[in-house]
Amino acid sequence: MSFQPADNIQDLQYFGEFGGVNPSISDSSTYTFLSAKTMFDTFEGNADGCYLYSRHSTPSNLYLGEALAAMEGTQTANVTASGMGAITPVLMQLCGAGDHIVSSRTIYGGTYAFLKNFTPKFHIETSFVDITNLEKVEAAITSSTKVIYCESVSNPLLEVADIKGLADLAKKYNLKLVVDNTFSPLSIAPAKLGADIVIHSLTKFINGSSDTVGGVVCGTQEMIDNLRNVNDGACMLLGSTMDSLRAASVLKNLRTLHIRMKQHSHNALYLAQQFEKDGLKTVYPGLPSHPSHELFTQMMHPEFGYGGMLTLDVGSLDKANELMELMQHKNLGYLAVSLGFYKTLFSAPGSSTSSEIPEDEQAEMGLTDGLIRFSIGLDNDIERTYEMMKACMIEVGVLRPAGKMETVSV
Ligand SMILES: *Cc1c(COP(=O)(O)O)cnc(C)c1O
Numbered sequence: 001m002s003f004q005p006a007d008n009i010q011d012l013q014y015f016g017e018f019g020g021v022n023p024s025i026s027d028s029s030t031y032t033f034l035s036a037k038t039m040f041d042t043f044e045g046n047a048d049g050c051y052l053y054s055r056h057s058t059p060s061n062l063y064l065g066e067a068l069a070a071m072e073g074t075q076t077a078n079v080t081a082s083g084m085g086a087i088t089p090v091l092m093q094l095c096g097a098g099d100h101i102v103s104s105r106t107i108y109g110g111t112y113a114f115l116k117n118f119t120p121k122f123h124i125e126t127s128f129v130d131i132t133n134l135e136k137v138e139a140a141i142t143s144s145t146k147v148i149y150c151e152s153v154s155n156p157l158l159e160v161a162d163i164k165g166l167a168d169l170a171k172k173y174n175l176k177l178v179v180d181n182t183f184s185p186l187s188i189a190p191a192k193l194g195a196d197i198v199i200h201s202l203t204k205f206i207n208g209s210s211d212t213v214g215g216v217v218c219g220t221q222e223m224i225d226n227l228r229n230v231n232d233g234a235c236m237l238l239g240s241t242m243d244s245l246r247a248a249s250v251l252k253n254l255r256t257l258h259i260r261m262k263q264h265s266h267n268a269l270y271l272a273q274q275f276e277k278d279g280l281k282t283v284y285p286g287l288p289s290h291p292s293h294e295l296f297t298q299m300m301h302p303e304f305g306y307g308g309m310l311t312l313d314v315g316s317l318d319k320a321n322e323l324m325e326l327m328q329h330k331n332l333g334y335l336a337v338s339l340g341f342y343k344t345l346f347s348a349p350g351s352s353t354s355s356e357i358p359e360d361e362q363a364e365m366g367l368t369d370g371l372i373r374f375s376i377g378l379d380n381d382i383e384r385t386y387e388m389m390k391a392c393m394i395e396v397g398v399l400r401p402a403g404k405m406e407t408v409s410v
Pocket residue numbers: 082083084085108110111151155180182183201202203204213214215
């Protein structure tokens with residue numbers, strides 16, 4: 001049987017302290033011991049099943065971590081207070097002064113800023129490359145390289161990483177392949193394709209209710225133990241610990257992820273097909289016109305589709321802003337950053353989530369002013385949504401009304 005992430009989540013069984021169907025929430029920052037010896041052993045990491053202090057671990061956080069490890073098919077996982085709180089300790093753990101990272105150039109703005117502006121303070125340098133070009137990736141590897149970093153589907157340009165190809169390179173040069181899988185939970189399982197570490201911002205699809213930030217690092221027991229080590233573990237010492245109450249609520253939302261992803265993907269595919277037919281510049285990995293459509297198709301679990309993210313280029317930032325304001329006014333979604341919500345969210349990444357990236361570099365990577373990033377919601381009747389969106393586009397002049405011959409500049 002091939003790997004099935006949703007079944008792995010389904011197969012987990014929980015019993016709360018009093019027989020509850022949900023695990024009990026741990027509501028303590030510190031834990032008592034009957035013997036001082038056990039306390040010492042716990043601190044050293046030698047007393048399995050004992051808890052000491054909630055920055056180290058909590059029952060609620062372990063439950064969520066184990067569910068996410070089951071989803072990604074890794075030995076274990078460590079949940080964190082945010083996605084950035086997962087990404088930054090992993091990179092600080094794997095790299096020290098003098099080390100080098102090869103990173104995709106199209107990544108989340110916060111990750112880009114961290115690698116571009118922050119890690120150089122610790123003499124960790126990063127080369128940003130076109131991750132879809134394995135020759136360029138290999139050419140950027142030096143004797144100091146420790147990590148290849150990418151997103152399985154990139155933010156915001158929806159480039160798709162060849163995870164198997166990158167994993168082969170990582171093996172050849174003895175590097176760690178770290179993949180941020182935030183845009184494609186369930187659809188893509190990077191660890192099964194050879195990634196060493198898989199990261200998510202739980203803030204997005206996995207939690208799915210835009211009520212909290214959260215993150216996770218999925219990897220081997222050894223890697224996660226290193227991150228949690230009380231003497232030199234970056235998760236432990238940098239302190240981006242998730243709160244237990246949040247871990248419990250994210251775990252409950254995780255249970256509907258498979259249903260939500262199917263609907264996000266179904267809706268996004270429909271809209272992408274229609275908008276492309278209407279002549280709009282549409283980027284969606286589920287469209288045969290997407291340069292990595294075949295690659296995504298080879299890597300994916302088909303039932304979860306190509307994900308909920310798509311981009312449209314409407315020509316200029318002014319047009320993008322006008323359209324987004326109108327769509328919000330018509331209650332088609334929110335003009336907001338982030339993704340994975342039940343309502344559609346839209347933003348212009350060049351002036352928001354990717355504004356950390358200098359304008360000339362934005363241009364080089366194809367991030368244009370008129371680009372709108374959509375996180376398509378769970379709308380029940382997507383055809384109705386499409387008709388309403390199309391009416392907005394006609395109103396702002398991004399599309400022309402059917403049957404009229406005026407030309408529109410897009
Ligand atoms: C949002 C996001 C992050 C950062 O996660 P936070 O939870 O906001 O810290 C990292 N990577 C990707 C791809 C994201 O979309």
